Amino acid sequence: MSWKEIIGLTIWLSGMAYSALSIGIPEIRMNWKGSDVRLGPISSFGFAWFFWGLPLLFLAGWLLGIESQTLAMFIFFLVFMASCGVGYFMDISEKRKA
Numbered sequence: 001m002s003w004k005e006i007i008g009l010t011i012w013l014s015g016m017a018y019s020a021l022s023i024g025i026p027e028i029r030m031n032w033k034g035s036d037v038r039l040g041p042i043s044s045f046g047f048a049w050f051f052w053g054l055p056l057l058f059l060a061g062w063l064l065g066i067e068s069q070t071l072a073m074f075i076f077f078l079v080f081m082a083s084c085g086v087g088y089f090m091d092i093s094e095k096r097k098a
Contacts (some may be wrong), residue, residue, distance in 0.1 A: 012055060019048035032088065037095045041085030050080050
């Protein structure tokens with residue numbers, strides 16, 4: 001295993017762990033860029049979906065021998081963007097109520 005693979009794997013595992021933990025632990029969640037609004041659980045799920053789902057999608061395509069993953073990538077992207085978008089608007093409305 002080369003150093004590039006080790007560094008990439010370390011970054012991926014760190015992103016997976018952080019995003020999974022941030023769903024349940026509000027104290028470690030980040031803020032939305034350019035504001036003081038903290039990510040909520042749905043937004044955190046969207047980012048966790050990205051870190052967990054994308055590599056698993058590639059792995060499943062590699063193991064199953066699927067050559068065209070266009071539809072799977074499109075559905076994956078829609079779930080990622082929808083959960084982050086819905087989470088963002090919920091976070092904003094929660095901030096306004098507080």
